[in-house]
Amino acid sequence: MRIDILSAVPKLLEGPFSHSILKRAIENGVAEVVIHNLRDYAYDKHKKLDDYAFGGGAGMVMLIEPIERCIDKLKAEREYDEVIYMTPDGELFNQKMANQMSVNYKNIIILCGHYKGIDERIREHIVTREISVGDYVLTGGELAAAIVADALIRLIPSVLNDETSALTDSFQDDLLAPPVYTRPADYKGWKVPEILLSGNQKKIDEWREEQAIKRTKERRPDLLD
Incomplete structure (x- = not known):
C-alpha cells in the first residue's frame, strides 16, 4: 500500500x-x-x-x-x-x-x-x-x-509479528477487547485470574469472550445494539 x-x-x-x-x-x-x-x-x-x-x-x-x-x-x-x-x-x-x-x-x-x-x-x-x-x-x-x-x-499481512493479533483487537467483532495480563502472576497481592494460568485453552477462550461482552456492555453498549 x-x-x-x-x-x-x-x-x-x-x-x-x-x-x-x-x-x-x-x-x-x-x-x-x-x-x-x-x-x-x-x-x-x-x-x-x-x-x-x-x-x-x-x-x-x-x-x-x-x-x-x-x-x-x-x-x-x-x-x-x-x-x-x-x-x-x-x-x-x-x-x-x-x-x-x-x-x-x-x-x-x-x-x-x-x-x-x-x-x-x-x-x-x-x-x-x-x-x-x-x-x-x-x-x-x-x-x-x-x-x-x-x-x-497495521492490518497489512506481515506487518505485525503475530498476524492474529489484529484480529483480536477491540472493534474487530463489534466487541471491546478483554483484559490482558502478563508476569508476575502475583504483584502486591494483585493476582492474575486463575483461568489464565490453567493451560486450558478452551476455557481461556470462553473466559475472554465473556469478559469482552461484559466490558462492551459496561463501556460501549451501543456496539451491542
Whole structure:
C-alpha cells in the first residue's frame, strides 16, 4: 500500500512514521508513506497556501491551486483508489472501514486540512472521500491522517509479528477487547485470574469472550445494539 499525505505542515508527520511498527513496515517495503509539502506547489515566491474567505469571517482558507497541482502530479504517475480529505464533518472512521480500506485500496492520497479549511471546490471536484476521526476539531488534519495510515498499515499481512493479533483487537467483532495480563502472576497481592494460568485453552477462550461482552456492555453498549 502506498499512502501520499499532502500537508501544509509536513514536519508534524515525521514522528508517527519514524518509529515502531510503521517504521518497520516502511523499511521492509510492505507499505510506502510519502509526505508532500504543499508549499512546494504554491505559485508565488512566498509559497502562500491560504487567503481570506470570500464573504468575510474569521480564519484563512487553503487555496485551490497548490492542492490541485500536487494531486495532478501524483495522478500522472499512478492510479489512486481515493483522494481522502480529513475533516470533522466526514464519515466517522472505525475499524470496519479500516478493514475494508486495507483490503481494497492499493494507493490513496490523504489531504490534510489546515487553517479554516480548504476551498469548497476542492471537496466538490477533487476529493472522493471525506473522513473524520471524531467529533472534535484539531489544529490540522495531520494527526488524523496519521491515525488513518496507522490503522490501515497495521492490518497489512506481515506487518505485525503475530498476524492474529489484529484480529483480536477491540472493534474487530463489534466487541471491546478483554483484559490482558502478563508476569508476575502475583504483584502486591494483585493476582492474575486463575483461568489464565490453567493451560486450558478452551476455557481461556470462553473466559475472554465473556469478559469482552461484559466490558462492551459496561463501556460501549451501543456496539451491542
